[in-house]
Amino acid sequence: MTDIPYRTALIVGAGPGISASVARGLASAGLKVGLAARNVEKLVPLATETRAQTFAVDASDPAAVARLFDDVDTRLGEPDVVLYNAATAPAHGPIAELEPEAVRKAIEISGYGGFLVVQQAARRMAPHGRGAILLTGASASVKGYPLSAAFAMGKFALRGLAQSTARELGPKGIHVAHFVIDGGVRNARRPDPADRPDSTLDPDGIAQTYLAVLRQPRSAWSLEVELRPWVERF
Numbered sequence: 001m002t003d004i005p006y007r008t009a010l011i012v013g014a015g016p017g018i019s020a021s022v023a024r025g026l027a028s029a030g031l032k033v034g035l036a037a038r039n040v041e042k043l044v045p046l047a048t049e050t051r052a053q054t055f056a057v058d059a060s061d062p063a064a065v066a067r068l069f070d071d072v073d074t075r076l077g078e079p080d081v082v083l084y085n086a087a088t089a090p091a092h093g094p095i096a097e098l099e100p101e102a103v104r105k106a107i108e109i110s111g112y113g114g115f116l117v118v119q120q121a122a123r124r125m126a127p128h129g130r131g132a133i134l135l136t137g138a139s140a141s142v143k144g145y146p147l148s149a150a151f152a153m154g155k156f157a158l159r160g161l162a163q164s165t166a167r168e169l170g171p172k173g174i175h176v177a178h179f180v181i182d183g184g185v186r187n188a189r190r191p192d193p194a195d196r197p198d199s200t201l202d203p204d205g206i207a208q209t210y211l212a213v214l215r216q217p218r219s220a221w222s223l224e225v226e227l228r229p230w231v232e233r234f
Helices: 018-028 043-051 063-074 100-128 148-170 202-213
Strands: 007-011 034-039 053-056 081-084 131-139 172-182 222-229
Touching: 007 018, 007 063, 007 100, 018 034, 018 043, 018 081, 018 202, 034 043, 034 063, 043 053, 053 063, 063 100, 081 100, 100 131, 100 148, 100 172, 131 148, 131 202, 148 172, 148 222, 172 202, 202 222
Parallel strands: 007 034, 007 081, 034 053, 081 131, 131 172, 172 222
Antiparallel strands: none
């Protein structure tokens, strides 16, 4: 298999699940890894396992994101892979009853935070003419569901950001890819039901796809990949 042609990766919104599996895969491939989240204490076991550096950040704060990248530059080196995987507690409920502040926060984290991170990544990658920016989306990136307007607004914004920047930065040598995670992600608290094995997405399987995209030749880059359980009914 072709080696990943990058050296340093930063995962913003790191935690268990997808980002942890990607971190393990990147570390196994020989990349230096940085893990960024609001609560860095929760990252200690993963950082130890992957020999990663940890960084505290509020992804919705422009000054905090700028400091994050400056710190990464100093402690790890300029990242040539950046994964945005940040999320917040969902603002779920009828549109007439949603708390405006909770909706604002949901859009800030998914959409605005994504912009802040992509902007800082682009500033570092563009002068070198290389790099990869990966953005984690969801079913709600392409289809709004009842009682989930805030989540859909944030994820639609992130997808729009991905599409626009892929077309702007691709010709400059920067690979921007958006991943539609179309289904629940398996974890210890949400295992597959006994009567529906493989009905959720295995985070290690998702990570394999992320890493495969990083290995793509630039003559055939994927700009969006949709992942769903093979047993899903259409």
